[in-house]
Amino acid sequence: MNFTFPAVSMSFFSVLKDQIYECLIKENRYMYIVTGLGNTLLITVFAVLIGVVLGTLVALVKTAHQNDPKKMRVPNAICSVYLTVIRGTPVLVQLMIMYYIIIVGTAINDIGTAILAFGINSGAYVAEVIRSGIMSVDRGQTEAGRSLGLSQRTTMVKIVFPQAVKNVLPAIGNEFISLLKETSVAGYIGIQDLTKGGDVIRSITYQPYLPLLATAAVYLVIVIALSALLSKAERRMRRSDYR
Numbered sequence: 001m002n003f004t005f006p007a008v009s010m011s012f013f014s015v016l017k018d019q020i021y022e023c024l025i026k027e028n029r030y031m032y033i034v035t036g037l038g039n040t041l042l043i044t045v046f047a048v049l050i051g052v053v054l055g056t057l058v059a060l061v062k063t064a065h066q067n068d069p070k071k072m073r074v075p076n077a078i079c080s081v082y083l084t085v086i087r088g089t090p091v092l093v094q095l096m097i098m099y100y101i102i103i104v105g106t107a108i109n110d111i112g113t114a115i116l117a118f119g120i121n122s123g124a125y126v127a128e129v130i131r132s133g134i135m136s137v138d139r140g141q142t143e144a145g146r147s148l149g150l151s152q153r154t155t156m157v158k159i160v161f162p163q164a165v166k167n168v169l170p171a172i173g174n175e176f177i178s179l180l181k182e183t184s185v186a187g188y189i190g191i192q193d194l195t196k197g198g199d200v201i202r203s204i205t206y207q208p209y210l211p212l213l214a215t216a217a218v219y220l221v222i223v224i225a226l227s228a229l230l231s232k233a234e235r236r237m238r239r240s241d242y243r
Contacts, residue, residue, distance in 0.1 A: 023210045029201050036197025037218060043114045043193070044180045050119025051179070052172065055126025058082065060156070062127070063134050079127070086124035092185045094121055099189040114186045122179050126172060133168035134160060166237060173230040177223055184219075194218060 024030040058079045065076035086094070098117040099110075108116070137160050145155030187196030198215035202208055 019207055019210045023201050023205050023207050024214065029204065032192070032197035032200045033194065033214060033218065034197075036192050036194040039111060039186075039191060040180065040183050040194040043111060043118060043183050043186060043191075044176070046115045047118035047122055047179055047183075048176050050115065051122025051126045051175070054120065054123030055128075055130055058123065058127035059130035059134060062131050063156075083124050083127065086121055091118070091121050091182055092188060095185060095189060110189055110191045113189065114183070114191055118179060118183060118186075121182075122175060125175055129168050129171045129175065130164060133164035133171075136167050137163045169237065170230055170234055173226070173233070177226050177230075180222065180226070181219065 024033075061072050061075045061079050065072040095114065095117040098120075099113050103113045103116070141159050141163065142155055145159045146152070150158065183193055184195040186193040187199065192200070195215055198211040201211040201214075205211070
């Protein structure tokens with residue numbers, strides 16, 4: 001009885017070795033992925049910063065209006081329109097509008113355009129996360145601050161908001177992970193992000209499998225690392241609750 005498994009196995013590894021050389025090693029083609037990874041992380045980090053700042057402002061406006069409907073009427077209306085439009089349209093469409101309509105003719109480059117588009121998109125979701133965190137803080141905390149003579153603003157900044165941030169930090173971390181993956185559409189405006197880097201290798205080598213799998217593996221490693229950091233941060237926050 002003849003077994004062909006060893007021969008098949010050797011043939012598979014030989015083909016895999018050739019494809020790795022062709023797609024990644026030859027002419028330093030792995031640099032397409034490295035460069036793309038750098039652009040992806042750059043866009044993600046700055047977009048998250050914009051999203052957190054913008055989302056916090058929107059959440060505070062919405063919360064202030066909810067607590068007192070007579071206040072912040074116009075800003076609240078603007079924020080409501082912003083949330084409706086951003087959450088009701090795809091991020092790719094927003095990116096294209098930013099690139100072809102809003103930013104066209106300005107000195108902002110492609111990466112700056114992507115940072116603005118993804119940051120504005122992220123802000124809409126972060127706003128609801130932070131607002132829910134503020135609303136989750138017991139109303140007695142606000143009443144206690146006001147009974148001590150603190151103003152509404154001071155009570156929010158010193159007492160309510162720190163507790164809200166602690167409650168929603170894991171959700172904001174998950175938004176960071178989601179945004180990292182959403183930036184894969186940045187190639188539509190000519191940015192060589194991680195996904196686009198894999199596409200460039202695929203167009204050069206005509207090898208569809210290895211570039212796509214390599215790109216997916218890099219995303220997976222980053223997400224696993226970020227998830228581990230989030231889990232560690234959550235454990236630390238839980239320990240601090242018992243001190």
